[in-house]
Amino acid sequence: MFTTSKRLRALVATGAIGTTMALVLAGCGARASDDTAGAGSSAAASCVDTSGDTIKLGFLNSLTGGMAISEKTVSNVLHMAADEINTSGGILGKKIQYVQEDGATDWPTFAEKTEKLLTQDCVGAIFGGWTSSSRKAVKPVVEKLNGLFFYPVQYEGLEASPNIYYTGATTNQQIIPAMDFLASKGVKTLFLAGSDYVFPRTANAIIKLYAAKLGIKIVGEEYVPLDKDDWTSQVAKIVAAKPDFIFNTINGSSNVGFIKAYYDAGLTPAKTPIISVSIAEEEAPAMGHAVTGNYASWNYFQSLKTDTNPKFIQSWKAYPNSSGVTSDPMEAAYISLYLYKELVEAAGSFDVNAVNAAAKSKTITFDAPEGKVSLNGTNHHISKPGHIGQINANNQFDIVWASDKFIEPDPYLEGYDWFPADIRKQLAGAAG
Amino acid sequence: MDALIPQLLNGSAQGALLLLAALGLSLTFGQMGVINMAHGEFLMLGAFTAYLVQQVIAASDLSIPVALPVAFVVAGLFGLLLEVTIIRWMYRRPLDTLLVTVGVSLILQQAALQIFPSQGVPVEKPSWLDGQLNILGYEWPLRQLFTIVLAAVCVAALSAWLKYTSFGRRIRATVHNRDLAETTGISTRTIDRLTFFVGSGLAGVAGVAASLIGGTNSQMGAQYIIPAFLVVAAGGIGQLKGTIIAAWAVGVALSCFAYWTTGSLAQVLAFILVIVFLQLRPQGLFTVRTRSLA
Numbered sequence A: 001m002f003t004t005s006k007r008l009r010a011l012v013a014t015g016a017i018g019t020t021m022a023l024v025l026a027g028c029g030a031r032a033s034d035d036t037a038g039a040g041s042s043a044a045a046s047c048v049d050t051s052g053d054t055i056k057l058g059f060l061n062s063l064t065g066g067m068a069i070s071e072k073t074v075s076n077v078l079h080m081a082a083d084e085i086n087t088s089g090g091i092l093g094k095k096i097q098y099v100q101e102d103g104a105t106d107w108p109t110f111a112e113k114t115e116k117l118l119t120q121d122c123v124g125a126i127f128g129g130w131t132s133s134s135r136k137a138v139k140p141v142v143e144k145l146n147g148l149f150f151y152p153v154q155y156e157g158l159e160a161s162p163n164i165y166y167t168g169a170t171t172n173q174q175i176i177p178a179m180d181f182l183a184s185k186g187v188k189t190l191f192l193a194g195s196d197y198v199f200p201r202t203a204n205a206i207i208k209l210y211a212a213k214l215g216i217k218i219v220g221e222e223y224v225p226l227d228k229d230d231w232t233s234q235v236a237k238i239v240a241a242k243p244d245f246i247f248n249t250i251n252g253s254s255n256v257g258f259i260k261a262y263y264d265a266g267l268t269p270a271k272t273p274i275i276s277v278s279i280a281e282e283e284a285p286a287m288g289h290a291v292t293g294n295y296a297s298w299n300y301f302q303s304l305k306t307d308t309n310p311k312f313i314q315s316w317k318a319y320p321n322s323s324g325v326t327s328d329p330m331e332a333a334y335i336s337l338y339l340y341k342e343l344v345e346a347a348g349s350f351d352v353n354a355v356n357a358a359a360k361s362k363t364i365t366f367d368a369p370e371g372k373v374s375l376n377g378t379n380h381h382i383s384k385p386g387h388i389g390q391i392n393a394n395n396q397f398d399i400v401w402a403s404d405k406f407i408e409p410d411p412y413l414e415g416y417d418w419f420p421a422d423i424r425k426q427l428a429g430a431a432g
Numbered sequence B: 001m002d003a004l005i006p007q008l009l010n011g012s013a014q015g016a017l018l019l020l021a022a023l024g025l026s027l028t029f030g031q032m033g034v035i036n037m038a039h040g041e042f043l044m045l046g047a048f049t050a051y052l053v054q055q056v057i058a059a060s061d062l063s064i065p066v067a068l069p070v071a072f073v074v075a076g077l078f079g080l081l082l083e084v085t086i087i088r089w090m091y092r093r094p095l096d097t098l099l100v101t102v103g104v105s106l107i108l109q110q111a112a113l114q115i116f117p118s119q120g121v122p123v124e125k126p127s128w129l130d131g132q133l134n135i136l137g138y139e140w141p142l143r144q145l146f147t148i149v150l151a152a153v154c155v156a157a158l159s160a161w162l163k164y165t166s167f168g169r170r171i172r173a174t175v176h177n178r179d180l181a182e183t184t185g186i187s188t189r190t191i192d193r194l195t196f197f198v199g200s201g202l203a204g205v206a207g208v209a210a211s212l213i214g215g216t217n218s219q220m221g222a223q224y225i226i227p228a229f230l231v232v233a234a235g236g237i238g239q240l241k242g243t244i245i246a247a248w249a250v251g252v253a254l255s256c257f258a259y260w261t262t263g264s265l266a267q268v269l270a271f272i273l274v275i276v277f278l279q280l281r282p283q284g285l286f287t288v289r290t291r292s293l294a
Helices: A002-038 A068-087 A107-119 A132-144 A171-184 A198-214 A232-241 A254-264 A284-291 A309-318 A328-347 A352-361 A421-430 B004-031 B039-056 B060-085 B094-115 B142-164 B166-176 B178-183 B188-211 B222-235 B240-260 B263-280
Strands: A054-061 A095-102 A126-128 A149-151 A164-166 A189-195 A217-224 A245-249 A274-276 A295-298 A365-368 A371-374 A387-391 A397-402 B132-135 B138-141
Touching: A054 A068, A054 A107, A068 A095, A068 A126, A068 A309, A068 A328, A068 B094, A095 A107, A107 A126, A107 A132, A126 A328, A132 A149, A132 A164, A132 A198, A149 A328, A164 A328, A171 A198, A171 A245, A171 A274, A171 A295, A171 A387, A171 A397, A189 A198, A189 A232, A198 A217, A198 A245, A198 A421, A217 A232, A217 B263, A232 A254, A232 B004, A232 B138, A232 B240, A232 B263, A245 A254, A254 A274, A254 A284, A254 B142, A295 A397, A309 A328, A328 A352, A328 A365, B004 B039, B004 B138, B004 B142, B004 B166, B004 B188, B004 B222, B004 B240, B039 B060, B039 B094, B039 B188, B039 B222, B060 B188, B132 B142, B138 B142, B142 B166, B142 B188, B142 B240, B166 B178, B166 B188, B178 B188, B222 B240, B222 B263, B240 B263
Parallel strands: A054 A095, A054 A126, A126 A149, A149 A164, A189 A217, A189 A245, A245 A274, A274 A295
Antiparallel strands: A295 A387, A365 A371, A387 A397, B132 B138
16 A cells, blocks of 8 residues: 555645645736637627527626635626516517526636637627636637627726726725725724735735825735635734724635634724725625624625615515625626616617727716716726725625715726826736 | 744644644545545535534534534545545545545535535634633734644544554554455454544544634635645654644744745745655655555
């Protein structure tokens, strides 16, 4: 039995090195996938079939792998929106016939499936993605094949592709409102805790610049890999730094570990509150009572009182596979399908160029659950209200702050004098 | 010195969790030579068991102590099932066990994703673990002490079991020389099954501890499997004391590197250290002397 043990050890060591390398290289994933995209067929005339009484649309979400945790819900809510639109007459009178693909938490797969959806299934548009890496894998493919991609998650900004529509918040609709809220609370010192990938790094670069302008001192900055839950060592640094507030850009399961370490170290929302940009109604229950009393910055909350929100919540609760609560990324996914409907009907055509032209020349709005959003035809983002919620014992959010009006999207932060052009160039370059 | 004490304490707790995850592997991989990539998912089973026990016994003060033995049995039974249905056919083919158990781990992950809320479930910490212990000015979370005590109890129980019970003696005999053990009338099949049950059960116990530290979801097993294998390999295959020392060293290294550098770099540095160590000393910290002729 032990004759093989040396080989076993070599095998395990090799596997471990491979995994470590994979982790290190994960950040470069988007680049690698560009090659995959480049290997595809050349751009052809659109093969979208609009002759029948249906229109094919592609849904591309990770239903397996690590991101299935979040993306499954987006997929379900897209199905719900499609059913709703079909019941009320379809898009330009055509019923939606959707093709669901699994991105499998693998960025080259996102690129391959995008190409498949556009060239073989001939879909009119693709909806989905969650991580920035998945979006950056899809981007070169939709640009080359002149397809349309609707991306439903808040992200780090610094992007505006003619072939992508962004229905989640860019930084000036989530990060900047959160900082304005902190300034209004008289916060003087801030600790930055994030997962180690492009969104938290870019968000924190922006936060540091704006904090300098607001007179808030950054007393620490810590990153932990996305796949690691134990935050105890880093929380010990927070305890030592004694900040007024913690700005949390951690994502996924690691956030549960952070909240637990925070609670275990004796930190409380009364003395050292957290403001988070990725804890929503869906995530809070997994964290238990330790998260209660802390804050989150989003555009949509289930507790928002708007005309359209009750119907959205009711439809979702009645939907099979429903998680029972609504959240910001879900709502943004819901918007994305309706926004496409509005765009196509304004253009009077499913043609990509006609849709993009309509986006520029006409005012496209949608009565979303977060309020009436309008599309910016130049950067393909939408206007959004900024909201800060405080987590209550039912894992719902009490709204404690709202922006005085809808915030126009500004993905490159060109309207902010404290954001220097050279940093914009550097961050946009780093984000790929 | 002020900075060193927190790192030593936090590192010991991190090491204790690693040790809990690696203990079962040191049995199944170390003693039996099976590369079980589904070990992380057995850990996940333990964590979900803690959640389910908490649904039955609402008081978390009581539910976690109850969950520990229940998780041991649940994960152990899953391990037994895996052994009886799949692993037993592959004892002479370690590479195949690796591939097959990767498949099993994916099936278990997806099953958990289908059954439980995709974002994971909450496991509440008992209130007697609230609070901190002041050690030379550092407010040490009590939960970390719990992890260390739990690991110590598991190690003591396992080594006593291996050393003093007849089952333990038969396991050691089988490891030293399977053929000779068989000729003395030991049923090595029974021994294999039992070893796999105990090894997988220990992963379940580790899962309960992990559920108090991080998220309980379908993906949680993945973050423990590679570090656990590295710890077993670095400690010396089949050597309990080697596994203990290696787990503690990796835990403290992770914690110190995280303090001096960043959380991300700490992972890379700590595992580079282990890999370099394995290059210099491929047999690990300790080696087992076998009478096997093969």
